[in-house]
Amino acid sequence: MRFQDAAPDARAATYARIQADPLVHAAAEALLDASLGERVMARAVMNGETLEPDGWRTCFPTLFGPTAEDATRAHAERVLGAVLAIAERGAGVRDQYRGALVEELTARLLARRAGDAVKRERRILFDGVRAEIHPYDVTVERAGAAEAHDCKWGARGVGADVLHQLDDAHQHAAEEDERLTVGLVVFDAALSCLVRLDAQTAPSAGIDLVTIETLDTLARPRTGASR
Amino acid sequence: MQRMPAPTIADLVTQALATYVALSDLGEGIDDEWSYVQDLSGAWREELDALATARAGVSASDAQAAAIERICDEAGRITDPHRAIDWLSTFPQVVLLALGADEGTAAATGSAAGAA
Numbered sequence: 001m002r003f004q005d006a007a008p009d010a011r012a013a014t015y016a017r018i019q020a021d022p023l024v025h026a027a028a029e030a031l032l033d034a035s036l037g038e039r040v041m042a043r044a045v046m047n048g049e050t051l052e053p054d055g056w057r058t059c060f061p062t063l064f065g066p067t068a069e070d071a072t073r074a075h076a077e078r079v080l081g082a083v084l085a086i087a088e089r090g091a092g093v094r095d096q097y098r099g100a101l102v103e104e105l106t107a108r109l110l111a112r113r114a115g116d117a118v119k120r121e122r123r124i125l126f127d128g129v130r131a132e133i134h135p136y137d138v139t140v141e142r143a144g145a146a147e148a149h150d151c152k153w154g155a156r157g158v159g160a161d162v163l164h165q166l167d168d169a170h171q172h173a174a175e176e177d178e179r180l181t182v183g184l185v186v187f188d189a190a191l192s193c194l195v196r197l198d199a200q201t202a203p204s205a206g207i208d209l210v211t212i213e214t215l216d217t218l219a220r221p222r223t224g225a226s227r
Numbered sequence: 228m229q230r231m232p233a234p235t236i237a238d239l240v241t242q243a244l245a246t247y248v249a250l251s252d253l254g255e256g257i258d259d260e261w262s263y264v265q266d267l268s269g270a271w272r273e274e275l276d277a278l279a280t281a282r283a284g285v286s287a288s289d290a291q292a293a294a295i296e297r298i299c300d301e302a303g304r305i306t307d308p309h310r311a312i313d314w315l316s317t318f319p320q321v322v323l324l325a326l327g328a329d330e331g332t333a334a335a336t337g338s339a340a341g342a343a
Contacts, residue, residue, distance in 0.1 A: 040320045047313050049304040058297040059321055061290035154313055156263070191274065192316035195266045212320075 001146070001178040006121045006135035018093070019100045019120070027082040028104035037062050038076055039212050042083040043187060046098050051088055053080055095153070102151040102187045103137045105215070110147070112219035114140045124148060124180070126172040132165055138185075145222070146173075147181040149210075155192035158184060163202035170206040183208035185218070233286045236326050239295045240279035243322045244272065246299040250315055256308035264312060271319040278326060287326070294325035 006012060018024065031042060041060050050056065057064040063076035086097045103120065111118045121135045140147035148169055150162050166182040173180035186193050190211040197204055210218060234242075251268040255261055287295075298321050305311050 037324050040317075040324055044298075044301075044317050044321050047310070047317050048301055050301055055297055055301070058290075059294050059301070059325065061288070061294050061325055062327070065288075065290040067290075155267075155316060156260070156312060188316055189320050191270055192267060195270050196263065199263060199266065 001173050001176050001180065002125050003119065003122045003139060003141050003146075004125055004131075006123055012121070015096060015100070018096050019104070021097070021100070023082075023085050023089070024097060024100045024104050027079075027086055027101050028108055030079045030082040031101075031105050032108055034075070034079055035072075036213055038079045039187070039215070041076070042079055043212065045080065045083045046087050046094065046101075048087065051084060053084060056080060056084075098153040098187075099151065102153055102185065105187075106149055106151050106185045106218060107138045109215060109218035110138060110140055110149070113221055114142065114147075117142045124169055124173075126169075126176060129172050132168070134165065136169075140181075144179055145181075146179065147183065149183045149185050152184065152186045153188070155186055155188040155196040158186065158193065158196045158200070160200060160202040163200060163204050163207065166207050167203040167205075181208060181222070182206065183210055185210045185215070187212055187215075189213065233289075234292055236282040236285045236287050236291070237279040239287050239292060239326060240275050240322070243295055243299060243318075244275060246302050247272065247275070247315075247318060250302055250305065250311045250318060253305065253308050253311035254315055257312065260312055264315065267312075267315050271315065275319055275322065278323060282326070291325055291327070295322065298322060298325065 027042070031039060034042070037060060041056065041063065044059065045056055057080070060076070062068060064073055068076075086101065087094065089097055107118050107120060117140050119139045119141055120137065122139045122141070123131055123135045124139070125131050136148040137151040138149045148166065150166060152158055152162075162184065166184065170180060170182045184207055186209070188211060190209070190213055193209060193211050197209075247268065251264060254264040257264070298318065302314055302318050305314055
């Protein structure tokens, strides 16, 4: 099993510019130590129509209401400003920005425990197996503890193709006696993800699921085999 | 002049559910996602119903009432069925947070296989 940069193409070059946009990095930084409430707010704002911050402040009384502490309100303001800047880019490119944000956030959380071993847009090659065209969004490239994560903005993005790709990688690694943890990181509620997965017939037994409620687990030391 | 009684948490859930049904109806316009829309909206309605039952007699604060009013208004602006499906997941999360449900209410850590 070995990792390789994805082959560059026009689409990847365009997406790379979005991935490198300071707006994406500012939002990921703001969300890095965010509460669940702030992350749900981020999801709502970047899904929403309204670009006026007062409306969003009203929606989240635990973050901005009269009983919210100053520090809570200050951090929530930072998150709100960062995600509104992405929402303001308009519906045409918002999907790509949201996807890039989830990838960047995932990479930053993983880097807290894996440092420089975290890579982006990498393919995984196995002996005698035709390489997948699509790279993995985020990988952790460490001998004996490698990981491959695919990132999704919402539960609806979870489909048979990504489940098969992750499962295939898991199986091929096992055939080479390599340990490879494969995971789906979804910036959406666990309940929505489980409903989505329940309707899928593609294999999912060896795939970790990280949701908006459990994002911080990416930064914590792994304690066992993949679930 | 008599002051109107403050709404209860259950009243606000009822208000939110009316908006949620409209979102669900809009999302059903995507034929390929009809089953997902049914399953998703059914699962989240159970969460909202559970909150209404658990806090049936609890009065809501002005901030909570304003939050539900505002998020219902936001959801009402959605006209695209694909975006409505996105909101079928987002909307109840916002409602549960606004009404003070435990942040872990809908949390479930587990494997993708856990859904099967």
